[in-house]
Amino acid sequence: MDLDKLRERQTRIRNFSIVAHIDHGKSTIADRILEKTKTISKREMKAQVLDDMDLERERGITIKLNAVELEYEAKDGKTYIFHLIDTPGHVDFSYEVSRSLAACEGALLIVDAAQGVEAQTLANTYLAIDNDLEIVPVINKIDLPSAEPEKVKEEIEEMIGIDADDAVLTSAKTGIGIDELIERIVSDVPAPEGDIDKPLKALIFDSVYDSYRGVVLNVRVFEGIVKPGDRIEIMNNNKKFEVTEVGVMSPKAVPRDYLMAGDVGYITASIKSVKDTQVGDTVTLADNPTDEALAGYRHSQPMVYAGMYPVDNGKYEDLREALEKLQLNDAALEFEPESSQALGFGFRCGFLGLLHMDVIQERLEREFDLDLIITSPSVDYHVTTTADEEIIVDNPAELPDTSEVKEIREPYVRAEIMVPEDYVGPVMELCQRKRGDFVTMDYLDKYRVNVIYKLPLLEIIFDFFDDLKSNTKGYASLDYQVEDYEASDLVKMDILLNGEPVDALSFIVHRDFAYQRGRDIVSRLKEVIPRQMFEIPIQAAIGNKIVARATVKAYRKDVTAKLYGGDRTRRDKLLNKQKAGKKRMKEVGKVSIPQEAFMSVLNLNRGKETNDQSKG
Numbered sequence: 001m002d003l004d005k006l007r008e009r010q011t012r013i014r015n016f017s018i019v020a021h022i023d024h025g026k027s028t029i030a031d032r033i034l035e036k037t038k039t040i041s042k043r044e045m046k047a048q049v050l051d052d053m054d055l056e057r058e059r060g061i062t063i064k065l066n067a068v069e070l071e072y073e074a075k076d077g078k079t080y081i082f083h084l085i086d087t088p089g090h091v092d093f094s095y096e097v098s099r100s101l102a103a104c105e106g107a108l109l110i111v112d113a114a115q116g117v118e119a120q121t122l123a124n125t126y127l128a129i130d131n132d133l134e135i136v137p138v139i140n141k142i143d144l145p146s147a148e149p150e151k152v153k154e155e156i157e158e159m160i161g162i163d164a165d166d167a168v169l170t171s172a173k174t175g176i177g178i179d180e181l182i183e184r185i186v187s188d189v190p191a192p193e194g195d196i197d198k199p200l201k202a203l204i205f206d207s208v209y210d211s212y213r214g215v216v217l218n219v220r221v222f223e224g225i226v227k228p229g230d231r232i233e234i235m236n237n238n239k240k241f242e243v244t245e246v247g248v249m250s251p252k253a254v255p256r257d258y259l260m261a262g263d264v265g266y267i268t269a270s271i272k273s274v275k276d277t278q279v280g281d282t283v284t285l286a287d288n289p290t291d292e293a294l295a296g297y298r299h300s301q302p303m304v305y306a307g308m309y310p311v312d313n314g315k316y317e318d319l320r321e322a323l324e325k326l327q328l329n330d331a332a333l334e335f336e337p338e339s340s341q342a343l344g345f346g347f348r349c350g351f352l353g354l355l356h357m358d359v360i361q362e363r364l365e366r367e368f369d370l371d372l373i374i375t376s377p378s379v380d381y382h383v384t385t386t387a388d389e390e391i392i393v394d395n396p397a398e399l400p401d402t403s404e405v406k407e408i409r410e411p412y413v414r415a416e417i418m419v420p421e422d423y424v425g426p427v428m429e430l431c432q433r434k435r436g437d438f439v440t441m442d443y444l445d446k447y448r449v450n451v452i453y454k455l456p457l458l459e460i461i462f463d464f465f466d467d468l469k470s471n472t473k474g475y476a477s478l479d480y481q482v483e484d485y486e487a488s489d490l491v492k493m494d495i496l497l498n499g500e501p502v503d504a505l506s507f508i509v510h511r512d513f514a515y516q517r518g519r520d521i522v523s524r525l526k527e528v529i530p531r532q533m534f535e536i537p538i539q540a541a542i543g544n545k546i547v548a549r550a551t552v553k554a555y556r557k558d559v560t561a562k563l564y565g566g567d568r569t570r571r572d573k574l575l576n577k578q579k580a581g582k583k584r585m586k587e588v589g590k591v592s593i594p595q596e597a598f599m600s601v602l603n604l605n606r607g608k609e610t611n612d613q614s615k616g
């Protein structure tokens, strides 16, 4: 290959992503860029992408459009190669977002001219700044009568600390400013650097399972070249594969002869499982490896465990098949069979966090049409028994009797919380309340502070993130990693319904919080457990000691009573609604327990709120 030609080509590559708050116009701007670059028309793109989606749907997998290659003929007469890289929607998967950003040299920061800078804009912009990206500020929706571009410029300078004097003013709706924006991508986003004649060094920023081609790696090549037939090695796990195809998405897969330093594209190599190709890992050549893997790799491992049970016990095998399918595409999901006295046969599943758990639950229910009961989430505890045995317990129901436990060690994380300085006080107050130990605090620049605490993972997975958001008006971003396990004064809380302990409702809690939690949970359960023909006592107990109690009074709720017969359809509707509501109930002994009851350990309404965040 002619290296000089490749080096010249490298100067024409621009890798960037778009950072924006929900609704500020990210998708509309991306569409406009696609139209102007004429790679493919909008209609064609929709049709094509949808085709793919139908196919994917049949196979029970969701497609992700992660990185598109576009060609643009600039005013200087040269043709530029754009790679527009999408970042995952969930702000909480900040590691994945940061790896996608690490594949770029620049980012367009889109801010609504009428709304100004909003919380989520900050979290992802901070990640972009951390990855040393060139930020091109874009003020969109200037066609709106309420647009105040000058004020928004000031806001960007004050809150983000970047120069916004020459921000591009656009209206993705009318098309104003889009030509200028694309020229600015050429002039402002630096071309990638990196030696083409060095050994291959490529970052995996996403990996997706495809039932025909195996795992498709989305990579950014930093050094060297990769071609079909090359033997590659995934550096952190030493697995080796032979490349079957390389190419780019445009937006469909277009095979190429090679990918070179600076390129963003895909590699397939008959890889069977995404577990072998985790995000953040480095791809090199097996026979001519690079000396050092890219920095920042993290092995993704479950942190939160919960039981998943089909409402209908006959669907156990269906659930197993569905989990197996999802696992192909999800490096962090783990599961193994377990059984519960209350719930029958199901699986103990490991997740990255509660959002991940929500996503999996939603996919199982939507894509595989399963009705599930999920038990309250737990972390993994290291337990020393009085017989000096070491066991790992990720299901509270399996914690040995108190008399047999010598010590329980719980996972502690190092949590990094990035906030504007005004919110440092509330953040520290929250961390103290959650049994945190202050580690240190750094000013990242004039406006942002990185507050570091050591916190028990248990406190983080429950309502920490929601509390953090409300204490900081949503301006904080949180990142955490398990650091070690430390002994704590933890106890198991059992919940008894109608005098019977329900194993799936047990949880582990710090002794200092036990009474309060016991009372909270009993009162929540009282609200969510429907009245029946008989009284249902609810008790929370530590060992033999009852710490809280409540009673669900007898009486069967007649939802149609208020309707005075009259409107038949309305009555049927209500009855149907009640029936649908019943679907996610589990009969335990004589008591019907709804899904909400198993989640009482978490703050109520958690599910809805977290799902809403996934947009954008």
Ligand SMILES: Nc1nc2c(ncn2[C@@H]2O[C@H](COP(=O)(O)OP(=O)(O)OP(=O)(O)O)[C@@H](O)[C@H]2O)c(=O)[nH]1
Pocket: 020, 021, 022, 023, 024, 025, 026, 027, 028, 029, 140, 141, 142, 143, 144, 170, 171, 172, 173, 174, 615, 616
């Ligand atoms: N008036 C006006 N409306 C715009 C402009 N750009 C986008 N919109 C509208 O703003 C809304 C949000 O735009 P999207 O492009 O979907 O925003 P997004 O950031 O991708 O939103 P999410 O997909 O929810 O993250 C849509 O109704 C757009 O039609 C603009 O320049 N002017």
